[in-house]
Amino acid sequence: RIVPVIAIDGPTASGKGTVASRVADSLGWHFLDSGSIYRLVSLQALRSGVAFDDAERLVKIASRLDVTFDGEEVVLDGEDVKDKLRQEEVGNGASKLAAIPAVRSALLDRQKGFRKGPGLVADGRDMGSVVFSDSVLKIFLTASVEARAERRYKQLIDKGLSANLERLVLDLRERDERDTNRAVAPLKPSADAVLLDTTALTADQAVIFVLEHARERL
Numbered sequence: 001r002i003v004p005v006i007a008i009d010g011p012t013a014s015g016k017g018t019v020a021s022r023v024a025d026s027l028g029w030h031f032l033d034s035g036s037i038y039r040l041v042s043l044q045a046l047r048s049g050v051a052f053d054d055a056e057r058l059v060k061i062a063s064r065l066d067v068t069f070d071g072e073e074v075v076l077d078g079e080d081v082k083d084k085l086r087q088e089e090v091g092n093g094a095s096k097l098a099a100i101p102a103v104r105s106a107l108l109d110r111q112k113g114f115r116k117g118p119g120l121v122a123d124g125r126d127m128g129s130v131v132f133s134d135s136v137l138k139i140f141l142t143a144s145v146e147a148r149a150e151r152r153y154k155q156l157i158d159k160g161l162s163a164n165l166e167r168l169v170l171d172l173r174e175r176d177e178r179d180t181n182r183a184v185a186p187l188k189p190s191a192d193a194v195l196l197d198t199t200a201l202t203a204d205q206a207v208i209f210v211l212e213h214a215r216e217r218l
């Protein structure tokens with residue numbers, strides 16, 4: 001029997017991570033935050049002084065990533081890097097290297113490996129369109145840039161990090177632009193995705209929406 005996947009795609013800070021992990025929890029399914037894989041490559045590149053357009057060396061990093069996802073921890077070469085992955089610098093780098101086709105291919109099998117019974121909830125940009133194109137349910141989450149910047153701002157402040165709201169709006173616009181206009185796996189809802197605008201919704205409301213759609217299809 002094929003293991004079912006729910007794909008939740010959308011732009012940076014649309015709330016997909018929160019929604020996807022809560023949906024996974026309530027179904028008792030596995031969870032993949034695919035952005036963290038791109039972020040891991042970015043972090044490793046920053047640490048080894050590899051430029052974000054050096055396709056050859058980035059592909060090497062991508063294929064050799066020694067990472068385990070252990071509950072809440074993301075262990076890279078023996079170190080928990082979960083908090084480091086959230087840094088804006090790491091996210092911006094991820095968005096640059098994610099535009100390189102060979103890097104994306106090098107990460108495909110690693111992402112597909114998260115598909116295990118009883119099911120998987122995967123969040124990212126191309127979960128429904130590329131990696132798990134046979135998902136039983138594809139959700140495309142959006143929210144206004146302002147709403148997303150405010151959420152990201154709160155997350156950073158809550159973690160005791162510094163943040164600048166105007167800077168975040170500019171960064172989000174730039175990243176959307178790059179994610180939307182790249183040639184490979186651009187950020188775009190697949191034809192069979194259900195659109196959900198979370199600008200005026202709480203995370204709870206978005207989770208309920210996804211679970212209701214999931215129930216109809218499982």
Ligand code: C5P
Pocket residue numbers: 012013034035036038039091094095096098099123124125126127175179
């Ligand atoms: O979602 P998150 O902000 O963690 O992703 C970081 C970057 O990784 C994104 O800006 C995007 O360019 C890239 N990404 C991607 N495909 C995915 C997940 C993330 O290209 N499935």
